[in-house]
Amino acid sequence: QVQLQESGPGLVKPSETLALTCTISGASGAYDYWSWIRQSPQKGMEWIGNIYYSGSTNYNPSLKSRVTMSVDTSKNQFSLKVTSVTAADTGIYYCTKNRYRGFENWGQGTLVTVSS
């Protein structure tokens, strides 16, 4: 059974960098790929990007200039960084494991608030 757990600061100041980690258990990792998604009342559900086991990525063009994803297979973790955050980046952030170009397994989500 795949389990995913997001972790990171719940409060980030405007203009600073949001950094989250997703810890994976129960998945082999080989050929897997993973995503970050966020949810807010203003924007609904928004796909942020994907990262593959190999480390290759593809990002939502609307966020591409501010987003970086990375994977650490030795720790069974992958990470998200969003730079220059504003209040519009406030929301619940989910990590997922993907299959069939969709989100098969989800973490419980972590609320990130951007505020001074």
Add this chain to the structure above:
Amino acid sequence: DVVLTQSPLSLPVTLGQPASVSCRSSQSLVHSDGKTYLHWFQQRPGQSPRRLIYKVSNRDSGVPDRFSGSGSGTNFTLRISRVEAEDVGVYYCMQGTDWTWTFGQGTRVEIK
């Protein structure tokens, strides 16, 4: 980006009665590999989303058979044959065909 438009946005239903949610895409969701990457998710109150249906009509593991998906091209439907109390929540369609993956705005299912 592909825009997914769901209807209705709110769906009051009677227990034991059927329910149906529509998802229309701004362009065809047939991928160059011939497959259609249109999926359905359920989000119960206070929970993370859960995928119910993948590639239009395939139920994920553990999903009750009262849930079914159908459609093609740009028009898709999620059906619940007999609504139960545990089905309350928000339902989203999502496409993974286009380079930028997108969600519908969600349909809230509630019990009358």
